[in-house]
Amino acid sequence: xxACFPTRPSADxxxxxxxxxxxxxxxxxxxxxxxxxxxxxxxxxREGLIATKKADAHTVGTLTLDSYTRVGDHEAADTALREGLxxxxxxxxxxxxxxxxxxxxxxxxxxxxVQVRHGSAxxxxxxxxxxxxxxxxxxxxxxxxCLPYGRVPLQDSVRNWSQCCEMFTQLQSRxxxxxxxxxxxxxxxxxxxxxxxxxxxxxxxxFFANHGLRSVSVSYAQQTNLDQDIEAVQALRALCxxxxxxxxxxxxxxxxxGMYPTTDHGCENLLGSAAQLAVATGAExxxxxxxxxxRRIPTIAENVQALEHAHNxxxxxxxEIGRSRELADSQTYQExxxxxxxxxxxxxxxxxxxxxxxxxxxxxxxxxxxPDNAGRSRSYIDADGWLRWGEVGSxxxxxxxxxxxxxxxTSSGLLDDLSYVRRKYDEEPSTRVEVGV
Amino acid sequence: xxxxxxxxxxxxxxxxxxxxxxxxxASDAHTWNLVFLQLMIEELGYDVVNLGPCVPxxxxxxxxxxxxxxxxxxxxxxxxxxxxGLRLIDEVRASSELVATPVVIGGKLGIAGSLDEGxxxxxxxxxxxxxxxxxxxxxxxxxxxxxxxxxAATPLAARTKVSV
Numbered sequence: 264x265x266a267c268f269p270t271r272p273s274a275d276x277x278x279x280x281x282x283x284x285x286x287x288x289x290x291x292x293x294x295x296x297x298x299x300x301x302x303x304x305x306x307x308x309r310e311g312l313i314a315t316k317k318a319d320a321h322t323v324g325t326l327t328l329d330s331y332t333r334v335g336d337h338e339a340a341d342t343a344l345r346e347g348l349x350x351x352x353x354x355x356x357x358x359x360x361x362x363x364x365x366x367x368x369x370x371x372x373x374x375x376x377v378q379v380r381h382g383s384a385x386x387x388x389x390x391x392x393x394x395x396x397x398x399x400x401x402x403x404x405x406x407x408x409c410l411p412y413g414r415v416p417l418q419d420s421v422r423n424w425s426q427c428c429e430m431f432t433q434l435q436s437r438x439x440x441x442x443x444x445x446x447x448x449x450x451x452x453x454x455x456x457x458x459x460x461x462x463x464x465x466x467x468x469x470f471f472a473n474h475g476l477r478s479v480s481v482s483y484a485q486q487t488n489l490d491q492d493i494e495a496v497q498a499l500r501a502l503c504x505x506x507x508x509x510x511x512x513x514x515x516x517x518x519x520x521g522m523y524p525t526t527d528h529g530c531e532n533l534l535g536s537a538a539q540l541a542v543a544t545g546a547e548x549x550x551x552x553x554x555x556x557x558r559r560i561p562t563i564a565e566n567v568q569a570l571e572h573a574h575n576x577x578x579x580x581x582x583e584i585g586r587s588r589e590l591a592d593s594q595t596y597q598e599x600x601x602x603x604x605x606x607x608x609x610x611x612x613x614x615x616x617x618x619x620x621x622x623x624x625x626x627x628x629x630x631x632x633x634p635d636n637a638g639r640s641r642s643y644i645d646a647d648g649w650l651r652w653g654e655v656g657s658x659x660x661x662x663x664x665x666x667x668x669x670x671x672x673t674s675s676g677l678l679d680d681l682s683y684v685r686r687k688y689d690e691e692p693s694t695r696v697e698v699g700v
Numbered sequence: 701x702x703x704x705x706x707x708x709x710x711x712x713x714x715x716x717x718x719x720x721x722x723x724x725x726a727s728d729a730h731t732w733n734l735v736f737l738q739l740m741i742e743e744l745g746y747d748v749v750n751l752g753p754c755v756p757x758x759x760x761x762x763x764x765x766x767x768x769x770x771x772x773x774x775x776x777x778x779x780x781x782x783x784x785g786l787r788l789i790d791e792v793r794a795s796s797e798l799v800a801t802p803v804v805i806g807g808k809l810g811i812a813g814s815l816d817e818g819x820x821x822x823x824x825x826x827x828x829x830x831x832x833x834x835x836x837x838x839x840x841x842x843x844x845x846x847x848x849x850x851x852a853a854t855p856l857a858a859r860t861k862v863s864v
Contacts (some may be wrong), residue, residue, distance in 0.1 A: 330727040330778050334754055339727070343783065351779045382729065412729035413754035452732070521732075559808070560779060630735050632752040674739035681732060 280440035281323070281376045281400035282478035282511045288321045289513065289547030294538060296320045296573045297515075297550050298566040299380060301327025301352030303344065308353050309366045311563045316375045318567045320574030323548070324370070324377035326398075327352045333383045334413065351560055355379065356388045360395055367396070376400060378444070384408050384415035390427040399434055402444035402482070404467035406617060406626075410633045411451050417621055417635040421614040428474030440478050443471045444515060448482035448499070450628055453521025454642050454680060456650050457486055457495035458598030458660075459628065465502045465603050468512065470613050477509050480548065484517035485537045487684055488648040491595070496544035498596035502603060514546035518573075522685045523556040529688035530554040534569060535576035542577045549573050557685070598663050602626065605659040624657030643670060644680050648687070717745040717851045718770035723760050724753040725776045725784035733775045733807060740839075744846055746770065757791040765797050770851040774805040777834070781809035782819055789827040802849065806832030806842065 289295040298315055302308045312324045329352035331340040340354040355363060371377045378400040381389055386403065393401060409420035431441040447463030464481045471479050481503055483496050496514060503512055518537040524530050534551055541549045551569040553561035561569075605625045610616040620626040624637040631638065639656030652664045720741045722734055731753050738748045749767050751760065764772055772792070774785060785805045792798050805828050809815050820831045830845055832838050846852060 330729065330780060333729070334727050336727060339783075339787075348783060411731060414752065414759075630731075632731050632734065632750060672739065674736055674743055677736055677739055681736070 276397070278371065278397055278399050278439060279373045279376050280478050280511075281378060281442035282440070282480060282513060284373075284376050285323065285480070285547050286511070286513050289541075290545050292542055292577065293321065294541045294546070294573065294577050295323055295548045296570040297323050297378070297548060298325050298570060299327050299550060299552075300325050300561075300563070300566050301329065301380070303329060303340075303350035303352065303354055305353075305358060305362050305366050307563075309370070311566070312366070312370045312377065314563045314567050315570065316370060318570045318574075320570045322375070322570055324375055326355065326366075326377060326379045328379065328381040328383075328389065329354050330382075332356055332389065333381050335383070335385045335388065337388070355392045355396075360392075363392075363396055367398075378402065378442075382408055382412060382446070384413060384420040385423055386427050387423060387430070390430050394430060394434060397434070397437075397439060399439050400442040400444075401431075402446055402480075404445045404447050404463075405470060405614065406463055406621075407446035407448075407450055407467060410621075410628060410631050410636055414633075417633070418618055421617060424470070425474060425614055428471060428476060432475035435475070435477075441476060442478040442480070443476050444480040445471070445482050449484040449517050449520055451631060452484065453486070453519070453684070454630060454644075454650065455628055456598075456642050456652050457483075457491060458498070458595050458602060459626070460484065460486075461495055461499045461502065461595065461599035462602035462606075463626070464499060465506060465599070466606055466613065466617065468503065468507055469607075470617070472508050473613050478511045479507070479509065480513045480515050482515050482517055483546075485519045485533075485540055486650050487644055488650070489536060489540060489543075491649045492540050493543050494593045494595045495599075496540065496546060498593060498599050500544065501596060502599060506603070513548060514541075514544065515548040515550060516541045516544075516546045517550045518552040519684055522682050523552060524685050524688040525557045526689045527554045529685070529691065530556060531572055532691060533684065533688045534573055538573045538576035539579075594663070598660055601659055601663060625659055627656045627658055629653075641670070641672065644683050648683070716854050718747070719749055719767050720746045721749045721751065721760075721764055721767060721769040721772045723751040723755045723763075723772070723774055725774060725781060725788060726754060726756050727780045727784055728776045728778040729753045730777045733777055737773055737775055741773070741846075744852075746851075757788045760788060761791055761795050761798065764792065764801065765795060768797070769801060771846075771849060772801060772803040774803065774828075775807045776805070776809060777807045779808060779810060781805065781807055782815060782823065785809065785823055785828065786826050789823070793827040802829045804828060804830040804832060804842075804845065806834070806838065808834045 285295050300311045315322050315324050329350035332354045337356050340357045343350050379398050405421040405424035434441045445464045445467035447467040448460045468479045468481050518534050551573045553565040553569040555561040555565050606616050606620040609619040621635050627637040627640040629640045629642040641653035643653045645651050653670050655664050722737045738750045741748050823831050832842050
């Protein structure tokens with residue numbers, strides 16, 4: 264493993280702890296906004312980071328990697344670079360260390376930490392590149408970067424992520440605090456009931472902590488109903504406070520990850536609602552989406568606009584309305600707690616417990632095609648726009664979820680549920696809510 | 701690997717129109733497009749073998765050789781569909797068993813919104829039978845294409861569900 268480390272730190276000598284930074288700027292009614300930006304051209308990547316830093320909002324930077332790098336096909340990334348074909352992100356393994364140092368030079372500093380975002384179940388090369396660059400913040404997880412996304416067996420992903428955590432925590436001996444964010448709160452992007460998102464996010468944070476990470480964040484992706492989302496984030500906070508062995512954790516809200524509205528007003532209102540969710544729950548950070556989301560990969564200017572819109576949207580809501588007591592024992596909390604405890608009780612090693620949980624169907628993600636997912640659970644959107652369990656399969660939720668008549672799933676019914684949020688926000692009157700003026 | 705996720709657990713369905721292979725491309729992790737296509741094609745009377753996301757070309761070829769599908773549907777929405785599609789169709793057409801199998805590709809195939817017309821033509825010259833770029837009428841034109849397949853002429857016996 265030591266071969267991965269240059270003899271002296273090469274890029275930024277002592278980067279700030281991403282977690283501490285976000286906790287000092289976000290929460291208590293304010294948010295740190297972050298784009299999902301990534302370009303294969305180093306010039307454009309640098310421009311994107313500069314624009315993010317200069318945006319009129321509290322921001323952190325992002326290097327989103329391309330999907331060839333994500334699946335470990337560095338040869339395909341290399342071919343594309345040589346042939347001048349643009350990739351959908353920054354190929355950090357292919358670009359020389361000096362190139363990435365140049366991209367970050369003078370931009371990454373104590374006021375502007377940068378996180379690497381990828382989505383890989385086989386991320387060893389990515390972690391090696393990050394460690395060589397003293398890039399000390401990234402995201403993912405053994406379940407959330409495996410199941411929804413590909414063909415890597417869950418067992419391999421758990422092993423890879425264990426190794427990567429160990430590689431990453433070696434930064435601690437250089438006096439650098441590595442930070443890992445769970446992607447578990449975003450499973451499938453849409454139609455995964457909130458209690459499952461909360462449970463997987465908490466379990467992945469525990470997995471990171473068990474592997475020596477001291478600075479973590481937990482994700483939750485906005486779903487179909489703001490009230491249900493507030494309940495879910497409160498459940499997430501409560502479970503983290505109960506179970507995580509560190510105080511250095513924060514919550515990151517992802518703007519809706521499913522079929523995105525196609526109108527500008529729909530996109531802006533949905534992003535505004537994500538920012539409101541963050542403020543209502545004391546969440547510290549928000550990953551934004553742009554008005555171009557449903558059509559193509561957004562430009563730098565569209566990203567900046569989204570960062571500023573998210574920031575402005577926080578000015579019109581009452582902070583932390585959701586911190587009231589009655590939400591602490593909600594349905595979402597009880598379901599999420601039941602899932603987490605059932606998994607923790609399966610094995611003393613959390614990696615093994617996660618494998619057993621999927622094998623036995625204690626964790627089962629609706630509509631997930633991965634061979635290691637039981638595939639017996641179902642979800643649907645009810646008349647009030649809440650995301651509900653249609654079938655629980657073997658999930659340990661029998662005592663919490665009322666049995667309903669089996670629902671027949673058709674392509675048009677599925678499409679209705681998949682496009683529910685798009686319809687709801689596109690059809691809203693296009694009167695812009697004036698904020699902060 | 702066929703995902704049987706939408707069958708009622710105690711029934712199997714028989715259909716007269718043959719098998720359709722639905723697949724993502726090597727670098728694309730998206731799955732909702734594949735889940736939707738599976739349901740839609742099943743409703744047209746076909747059995748579907750859903751290979752899921754991130755399918756390497758070799759696996760696609762092996763599965764197609766095994767299932768001898770009436771149609772192969774490649775779907776991609778991550779912007780790499782054009783590049784991955786060109787690589788994949790070469791390997792499919794290199795198999796003597798799959799020279800004449802209808803293979804189509806659709807979705808969001810480039811990173812800059814829609815492909816230029818030349819790119820779509822290049823996919824067809826490379827061996828795809830049709831290209832369905834994401835748009836308002838995509839699903840309708842895909843239905844039209846399905847209706848024109850030789851297998852669509854097979855009269856469909858009342859779709860029977862057999863209890864096991």
